[in-house]
Amino acid sequence: MAGEKASVCVTGGGGFVASWLINLHLSKNYFVHATVRRPGDAKYAHLSAFEKASENLRLFKADLLDYDSIRSAVEGCVGVFHVASPVPSSSDTILNPQVEVIEPAVKGTQNVLKASVEAKVQRFVFVSSIAAVIMNPSWPKDQVMDETSWSDTEYCRTTKNWYCLSKTEAECGTLELAKGSKLDVVSICPSLVLGPVLQSTVNTSSLFLMRLLKGLESVENRLLWIVDVRDLAEALILAFEKPEAEGRYICSAHMIKTESLVDMLKSKYPHYNYPKNFTEAQQELRLSSEKLQRLGWSYQPSKDTLFDSVQSYHQAGLLD
Ligand SMILES: NC(=O)c1ccc[n+]([C@@H]2O[C@H](COP(=O)([O-])OP(=O)(O)OC[C@H]3O[C@@H](n4cnc5c(N)ncnc54)[C@H](OP(=O)(O)O)[C@@H]3O)[C@@H](O)[C@H]2O)c1
Secondary structure, three states, X not given: OOOOOOEEEEOOXXXXXXXXXXXHHHHOOOEEEEEEOOOOOHHHHHHHOOOOHHXXXXXXXXXXXXXXXXXXXXXXXXXXXXXXXXXXXXXXXXOOHHHHHHHHHHXXXXXXXXXXXHOOOOEEEEEOOHHHOOOOOOOOOOXXXXXXXXXXXXXXXXXXXXXXXXXXXXXXXXXXXXXXXXXXXXXXXXXXXXXOOOOOOOOHHHHHHHHHOEOOOEEEEOEEEEEEXXXXXXXXXHHHHOOOOOEEEXXXXXXXXXXXXXXXXXXXOOOOEOOOEEEEXXXXXXXXXXXXXXXOOOOOOHHHHXXXXXXXXXXXXXOO
16 A cells, blocks of 8 residues: 555654654655644654654644644645544543543544545544443453444443543544545554653553552552554554555453553562552453454564563653
């Protein structure tokens, strides 16, 4: 799909996932149009330090709810990677779910889709989440979850799980619209994304891991599904470059309980202030990324993801 030096657009360029994706695109000689909300802000300084950024990276000021700004950013691109979305750290801190989460995710995605159709983009890669897969109470307990499972929007609403609701509505709407247009859409549903940070700000999933190093008294011994941000960036490019890619793909590498994750970290970094107690949580869900692996995706060992994460937080002074 990608000719030499094809242009692609990445929305939410300053974020955790998008930064790695842009870096990988640049290393593969793509021209990148990255959207950011406040060009000139120090939070985007890392982007211009990427190799080949001076020649091949252009920042566009765009907000997801401002159609014209998005339209300018996607012009001339063969691929659009829609990564931007609000990622709240907890539902409790959201005062107005419609304004803070749902609208930027759902209306914002419609804007990026519409702009992509108008600009005659060839493939639209949407970053969804397992949040759009796993909130499905009617899924049989003994069955591994795959891409046929959709989170139940009514269930998300009644449990006030606004992030899951936003990702489900945005992804569902994206795939629906694709059916009636010439735009080729592929969506990737990552689990909890960890790995080294390139950006100077702290994103929600990295914060989750940082908290485990910073003196929580007690945590739930939950089953976690994790994927490395570098492997996710590879998956997104695979979804763009492989002509046979279609529909949605779960992107998750490892299933690990919180206590085992903490034990793994302790073996390498014994001096952090780890949780003292773990309370057991009831969870039986299993997920499969087989479809993505059949497309050629592979992933690194969980140790590399976790150790490299902590090293990067330390280097960035985020643990002081
Ligand atoms: N991290 C995970 O564990 C995880 C797991 C599954 C799926 N995902 C998905 O991956 C994507 C990236 O997540 P991330 O972890 O990289 O989060 P992040 O670092 O918080 O990045 C989110 C980006 O979205 C942008 N954004 C939010 N609202 C916007 C708006 N109204 N207009 C323009 N940009 C807006 C933010 O821009 P500013 O920089 O201007 O704030 C930021 O760059 C999201 O779609 C998320 O749902 C993440």
